[in-house]
Amino acid sequence: MTAFLTVTNLSAALHGYEQRVLRSVSFSIDTGEVLGLVGESGAGKSMIGKAILGILPSAIEIIEGEILLDGQDLEKMKPADRRRLIGATAALIPQDPLTALNPSRRIEPQITNRLVDILGWTKADARVRALELLNEVHIDNPERVMASYPHELSGGMRQRVLIASAFAANPKLVIADEPTTALDVTVQKQILRLIRELQARHATAMVFVTHDLGVVSKICQRLSVLYGGKIVENSSVAEFFDGPKHAYSRALLAATPKYTDPEASLLPVDEAVIEAAAAEVLAADREWRHGG
């Protein structure tokens, strides 16, 4: 299998600042593979997804590195071509289903608009596809849902709609940006199962951004641990849960709550470990500056 997405030495910084927020990030994903990006809040996991999809906030710019999507270097493409390539081959499952649907439009166009406007389908074909997808995400009354407005649906339903919308154009890459964080626990499980089901059926490459290692163990084959915008460990999920190589990963794993022993497990990550990780990031920065 060939890597569908390859990110090489990707660095990003706030516009006009030297301090990097992504520090020479490299990873690749094969077709049909799920890569977990884990780390604390602010580690830059969502930022990587945004960089790939070209939706970084305007204050942040990519300062070096390469993103190869389906063999094409995104940074070297014309903006309009890049936009169309991303729209046709990649999709995003957003974090908060309550804010990710346009409140003034019905559900149907929000699922079909990419098919019709970007990929040139007829409205009728797109509608058939949308109904099919809503069935796939186990929505009982797809016709009624398609005619609804977002405020008429529950959070779980909206996330199902967004998943259907993400898979509408048969994307080869899906970036799931903490897709279950905003949902309550029972719904989380269903949504997670659903994402795994669709990913497996469509053999989609997927970047799964989360802070929840429990989720990673259920859905990913490999994972990358981020600290301070730097990948501190790349490993397969099996290896990782056997024993992480990096001290920070070990501390992160140790800090994950376990349902079997909720009291004992709520430990913060050891400060010495964080200091060591921070020092490592700074050392990498020094090296990068001398190298560049």
Added chain:
Amino acid sequence: MKLLRATLLRLLTMSVTLIGVAVVVFFVIRVVPGNPIAMMLPPGATEDDVARLTALYGLDKSIVEQFVIWLGGVLQGDFGTSISLRQPVMPLVLGRLPATLELAIFALVIAVIVGGALALTGVRHRETRTETAVDVANGVGLSIPDFLWALILIVLFGVLMPIFHISGRISPSLDLPFVTQFYVFESVARLRFDLWWDLLKHMFMPALALAIPLAAIISQLLKQSLKETMHLDYVTLSRTKGYSENHVILSEALPNAMLPTLTLIGVQFTFLIGGTVIIERLFSYEGLGNMAIDAVINRDLPLIQGIVIVFALLFTIINLLVDMMYAVLNPRLRHA
């Protein structure tokens, strides 16, 4: 059923508002100093003449009595007789209303187009010099009131570069085939574009003077809400689908961002109609506002009352229309 009840309730509140306006205006203009009868008679009129005329217009009775008589007439569609023009009030007012409506609507159209275009340009090129230029234009538009804009425009396009007419509604030399007072609409309907053009050349400057401050307000608020909307998740999501920036702004952000602006336009449009009073005067435009000023100068109590009631009715109708439009555009309100 629900809709019917809501409509009836709305009509009820509208009539209460109008009655309130009628009461206030009736008593206020009678408390203000000034005697309409004194304005009508030549100097040297005898006490007897004054008393006779006062009795003729019913002004010798108590204010409450006068009000009851007037309100009784109003409920039967009779707003009394103008003291200065010696004609029934309602035909006079209705004859002038179309001129003011056309001016106000023309001004509103200019304001929405200019304000909307400025806001969209500012958002499309946000955080660049173009946005700064839009902000400066908004600031200038807002800081100069409409009557000053009128004077500036008269100097610019009436005197220095005389492109537009500075006085009146239509050139007096033209033969008018019109049967209604809606000259602009009727000239289009009759395909008389020569007349239409002449009307536009008269209306353009007063309408622009009224429109500039409103355009600035629209531009400022719309740009602000668009910029906030552009950060929302559904807008970001539509970017990942492959849409261009223009499409994202126009079809994802704008329909939501324009809702607060719409409410504001409703409120500001009533202010704009208030502004026509002085603007019509400056441009000698034969509308209701100009007539209102004459009525006040002549202490023409029945005419002032009639004009104020018609303005009040207009405002309540505008508010109703805005609420209805808001309900259509915002699906979250439709079931409420």
